Amino acid sequence: MAEKVLMRGNNAMAEAAVRAGCRYYFGYPITPQNDVPEYLSGRMVEVGGTFIQAESEIASIYMVLGASAAGGRVMTSSSSPGISLKQEGMSFLAGHELPAVIANVVRGGPGLGNIAGSQSDYFQMTRGGGHGDYRMIVLAPGNVQEMADLTYLAFDLADKYRTQSIILADGMMGNTMEPVILPEMRALDSLPDKDYVVDGMRGKRKSRARLSLILEPKELEDHNWKLQRKYKQIQENEVRYEEYELDDAEMVIVAFGTAARVAKGAIRRARAEGLKVGMLRPITLWPFPSDVVRQLADRVKEFLVFELNAGQMIEDVKLSLEGSANVNFYGRPGGSIPTPRDLAKVIINRYSQKFRLI
Amino acid sequence: MKKVYTRPKYLKPVANHYCPGCGHSIVHRLVAEVFEEMDIGERAIGVAPAGCAVLAYNYFDVDFVEGAHGRGCAIATGLKRRIPDAVVFSYQGDGDLAAIGTAETIHAAARGENITIVFVNNGIYGMTGGQMAPTTILGMKATTAPFGRDAKREGYNLDITHLVAEIEGTAYAARGLITSPKEIRKSKKMIADAFQCQLDNRGLSIVELVSPCPTNWGMQPLASVKWIEETFTKHYTPGVLVERRPVSG
Numbered sequence: 001m002a003e004k005v006l007m008r009g010n011n012a013m014a015e016a017a018v019r020a021g022c023r024y025y026f027g028y029p030i031t032p033q034n035d036v037p038e039y040l041s042g043r044m045v046e047v048g049g050t051f052i053q054a055e056s057e058i059a060s061i062y063m064v065l066g067a068s069a070a071g072g073r074v075m076t077s078s079s080s081p082g083i084s085l086k087q088e089g090m091s092f093l094a095g096h097e098l099p100a101v102i103a104n105v106v107r108g109g110p111g112l113g114n115i116a117g118s119q120s121d122y123f124q125m126t127r128g129g130g131h132g133d134y135r136m137i138v139l140a141p142g143n144v145q146e147m148a149d150l151t152y153l154a155f156d157l158a159d160k161y162r163t164q165s166i167i168l169a170d171g172m173m174g175n176t177m178e179p180v181i182l183p184e185m186r187a188l189d190s191l192p193d194k195d196y197v198v199d200g201m202r203g204k205r206k207s208r209a210r211l212s213l214i215l216e217p218k219e220l221e222d223h224n225w226k227l228q229r230k231y232k233q234i235q236e237n238e239v240r241y242e243e244y245e246l247d248d249a250e251m252v253i254v255a256f257g258t259a260a261r262v263a264k265g266a267i268r269r270a271r272a273e274g275l276k277v278g279m280l281r282p283i284t285l286w287p288f289p290s291d292v293v294r295q296l297a298d299r300v301k302e303f304l305v306f307e308l309n310a311g312q313m314i315e316d317v318k319l320s321l322e323g324s325a326n327v328n329f330y331g332r333p334g335g336s337i338p339t340p341r342d343l344a345k346v347i348i349n350r351y352s353q354k355f356r357l358i
Numbered sequence: 359m360k361k362v363y364t365r366p367k368y369l370k371p372v373a374n375h376y377c378p379g380c381g382h383s384i385v386h387r388l389v390a391e392v393f394e395e396m397d398i399g400e401r402a403i404g405v406a407p408a409g410c411a412v413l414a415y416n417y418f419d420v421d422f423v424e425g426a427h428g429r430g431c432a433i434a435t436g437l438k439r440r441i442p443d444a445v446v447f448s449y450q451g452d453g454d455l456a457a458i459g460t461a462e463t464i465h466a467a468a469r470g471e472n473i474t475i476v477f478v479n480n481g482i483y484g485m486t487g488g489q490m491a492p493t494t495i496l497g498m499k500a501t502t503a504p505f506g507r508d509a510k511r512e513g514y515n516l517d518i519t520h521l522v523a524e525i526e527g528t529a530y531a532a533r534g535l536i537t538s539p540k541e542i543r544k545s546k547k548m549i550a551d552a553f554q555c556q557l558d559n560r561g562l563s564i565v566e567l568v569s570p571c572p573t574n575w576g577m578q579p580l581a582s583v584k585w586i587e588e589t590f591t592k593h594y595t596p597g598v599l600v601e602r603r604p605v606s607g
């Protein structure tokens with residue numbers, strides 16, 4: 001068993017990427033994720049990989065596209081405004097069907113916002129963000145261990161489905177120090193073979209192009225349906241979530257990432273007061289655990305969605321429930337992070353109104 | 359009987375969509391001939407632009423990635439870093455390279471990225487229907503400069519190859535014309551020298567090919583060639599702009 005090391009979330013993510021076989025990283029500095037390029041600028045040299053501090057987020061996402069088209073395991077990371085700039089390239093990656101891992105260590109928005117942790121990019125990430133009909137796998141780590149584990153997984157999922165995997169963290173998660181057990185170093189020759197890369201014909205095959213320009217509407221429609229079938233497969237196979245204290249729960253908190261950490265503390269407090277409260281923590285924000293939410297509504301009728309934004313995931317919860325339970329929201333946009341005590345008050349208040357405790 | 363003229367090995371046997379008298383088809387042919395003569399087509403990877411050459415991969419018989427408008431040098435960087443022994447080139451028009459993609463171009467040069475840029479300068483946005491380009495010269499009309507480019511109103515044209523040539527990481531920068539057979543032969547030599555530069559790991563190489571766009575210039579092909587020689591070249595003088603040897607050590 002590997003030993004535990006104390007690491008910052010951003011660094012755990014970066015090291016896990018290297019261990020997953022990532023040898024190409026292209027990025028541009030932006031707080032609160034600067035540890036990632038700083039860490040990888042040295043680490044990539046050690047492992048014989050490529051690190052480029054690009055001239056912009058736009059350039060870096062297209063370097064990602066080039067290295068991915070040539071078959072490399074490749075990553076970029078950024079934070080909200082930088083991710084906005086990458087959106088065109090992310091749409092191209094989707095259209096070209098190229099794998100990549102992209103970390104968004106979210107900060108408060110809109111605009112330049114602030115550098116505190118936030119979850120206000122939920123819509124942008126789970127809906128694709130750029131133009132066109134596409135989706136990306138969105139993984140939301142709940143602690144530093146998951147920053148490492150989900151990053152490691154993200155590369156395999158990206159290759160498996162030829163899609164982008166997003167690590168959706170936030171400033172808080174990225175900068176938290178915790179003990180972590182790092183995944184093992186993948187041998188590069190154990191990585192999956194790719195039969196679609198452009199690496200030169202080498203006298204062995206016909207020329208090949210990776211593209212997303214399909215001028216004939218019927219052909220582009222077919223390409224779109226093909227993408228949709230892939231997304232359906234991902235929805236069927238890759239939903240991940242955590243259940244916390246749900247067995248006897250009368251009220252379910254739905255929260256992810258840093259909000260879920262706060263929620264755990266709040267639930268412990270509420271339980272100490274005798275309230276039957278539990279939590280569903282989506283780990284994949286897309287595909288969203290809709291079936292799990294819907295099934296929960298068979299026995300629980302009271303949901304409270306808690307997010308570090310003004311209410312985004314709540315739309316997916318409502319879509320999943322289709323009116324079969326009551327949904328309330330508590331959220332803080334702009335980088336404010338309530339304490340477990342603050343949230344416990346909200347929970348207790350809501351719970352007592354509903355179940356006439358007191 | 360000896361064959362004296364044939365389709366180069368690295369061009370597909372298909373008709374292209376370029377207008378009569380367009381420079382793109384000639385530039386395609388030159389690049390394909392160079393690939394064959396230098397025996398590098400089997401490891402060539404191209405990046406196609408958004409522009410009239412967007413379908414370049416339908417004509418070149420080598421590996422290709424289709425890029426987004428202006429991002430050729432960034433994509434080429436990713437390709438080359440992953441496969442250093444590939445011969446990577448970005449094929450770009452003037453809007454692609456010198457407007458939306460200026461940052462990518464300049465910084466690829468600054469990094470001394472070991473890629474080759476084939477830059478077709480026709481002074482106009484061909485694909486989107488004749489709008490003003492960063493290379494449109496003063497007095498020249500475009501659909502978005504209907505009275506002709508006026509420095510006060512539309513600003514000056516940009517000689518990006520000259521800018522790129524100034525950068526230390528640029529190993530080779532040259533400008534050729536797609537006009538007379540004599541100039542076209544010179545241009546081909548420049549393309550070959552640029553790829554040789556990449557083979558020798560010397561840094562970024564760029565060849566600008568000043569080309570006619572008869573359609574959007576509203577001229578006959580021959581008049582277009584004459585206009586390049588008499589007017590356009592006053593702003594874009596042909597020749598080798600820079601040739602740097604690598605820093606030793």
Ligand SMILES: Cc1ncc(C[n+]2csc(CCOP(=O)(O)OP(=O)(O)O)c2C)c(N)n1
Binds near residue numbers: 455480483486
């Ligand atoms: C992001 C983006 N903006 C705009 C366009 C539209 N567009 C396509 S090609 C082009 C300009 C082409 O001109 P140039 O690069 O000079 O090439 P030419 O067609 O003349 O060869 C533009 C504006 C696009 N495809 N993508």
Ligand code: SF4
Binds near residue numbers: 377379485574
């Ligand atoms: S519009 Fe101009 S650049 Fe485009 S194919 Fe026609 S002549 Fe060539």
